[in-house]
């Protein structure tokens with residue numbers, strides 16, 4: 001695969017660890033594919049953590065242009081940024097309503113997702129004292145023990161009057177195990193969600209993250225909340241990932257060096273060369289979110305960078321700002337200081353890195369750091 005068609009000057013590139021290129025056309029296509037899968041339910045977009053590291057400034061306009069009208073963030077500061085980019089969109093903050101903060105949500109025209117009796121009381125009291133039944137979502141916990149009302153709390157609230165003070169625009173829950181096709185917990189959560197809904201005032205309902213959206217229409221209800229699948233990540237374990245790749249991460253070659261068979265590479269000397277080798281030292285490391293566990297050792301192969309589609313295996317530990325790759329098998333003219341190589345992309349995705357490091361693509365994606373120059377390819381503005 002070649003790089004997306006965005007340009008960068010050598011000076012600009014050399015000032016950064018590399019580039020994080022976001023393909024906004026692929027993002028929009030992923031949104032439309034999920035919306036088509038979910039229809040007639042509405043497809044919202046989860047854009048917390050700066051749109052999973054891709055940058056809300058690029059992602060939100062692209063998603064809006066693709067038809068998205070509802071966005072979910074985690075915290076109010078993120079929600080404000082989204083609201084500035086899409087003033088007419090409905091924006092929720094999933095992280096709940098902290099004491100004394102109802103006025104800030106109202107002023108920002110952001111809907112809180114209320115998940116406990118005190119949060120509901122806070123919002124109800126604010127709406128009552130201002131004479132305005134402002135919209136909010138109710139979050140029911142159906143088996144995750146993270147945020148949300150228990151069934152007993154739903155039951156107690158149904159007679160309390162607090163729910164009459166504001167508009168319940170959405171009743172939602174979150175599945176804990178939807179990525180695992182064999183786990184019956186998702187179906188059990190769906191049944192518990194129906195019990196919770198029966199206890200609460202009638203309102204549009206939302207259950208599905210990316211995995212549940214891709215799995216079964218029974219999970220779609222009125223609105224789906226995909227996140228990772230929009231950004232091209234794998235949502236369902238062991239299934240083929242149907243989404244288009246969105247993120248390409250590059251680093252540049254800082255130095256080329258020749259090393260002899262038997263010599264060690266990097267901190268701890270954990271990997272020795274089996275042959276005389278040509279190494280390229282790349283300009284990104286674990287400080288940039290290229291996880292240390294992706295490195296190689298004598299005991300275990302590490303990840304790979306790609307140069308014109310040819311793998312260049314990592315050799316030795318990943319340093320804070322640098323990593324070595326083996327380019328012995330690449331043609332002489334394919335490697336030179338200043339050239340870019342692909343660290344993460346179509347050939348070696350965030351999920352591939354994650355598998356190697358015992359984590360999930362979400363974590364790799366959201367931790368790609370600010371030293372990468374963020375660029376957008378395609379999208380509504382170009």
Ligand SMILES: *Cc1c(COP(=O)(O)O)cnc(C)c1O
Pocket residue numbers: 046048094173174208209210211225226227228229235
């Ligand atoms: C993060 C999140 C989502 C999106 O989950 P994905 O697995 O990324 O699709 C949906 N709903 C809630 C409540 C979340 O916290």
